[in-house]
Amino acid sequence: MAKFIDVHRGMVGITDEQLRQAHDADLEIQQEEGVTFEHAWADPDAGVVFCLSEAPDADAVQRIHQRAGHPADEIHPVPLTV
Numbered sequence: 001m002a003k004f005i006d007v008h009r010g011m012v013g014i015t016d017e018q019l020r021q022a023h024d025a026d027l028e029i030q031q032e033e034g035v036t037f038e039h040a041w042a043d044p045d046a047g048v049v050f051c052l053s054e055a056p057d058a059d060a061v062q063r064i065h066q067r068a069g070h071p072a073d074e075i076h077p078v079p080l081t082v
Helices: 016-033 058-068
Strands: 002-008 036-043 048-055 074-077
Touching (some): 016 036, 016 058, 048 058
Antiparallel strands (some): 002 048, 036 048
């Protein structure tokens, strides 16, 4: 499976608890699309959230995020890592 980084914008002021709730909402249904969300990071001042996942494709990642109520603004494949 491939790795993806997705970006959510417009989340100025997001708190630790809100980030955890959003991530948990993804985790609750991720298996339905064969996605594994591995980590999430947020910059509350810039209003940007980043998620790392492993999935069959970017569409599967987006479907989970949409169903969880926070569609991604961008999804980028990560074909190379060190």
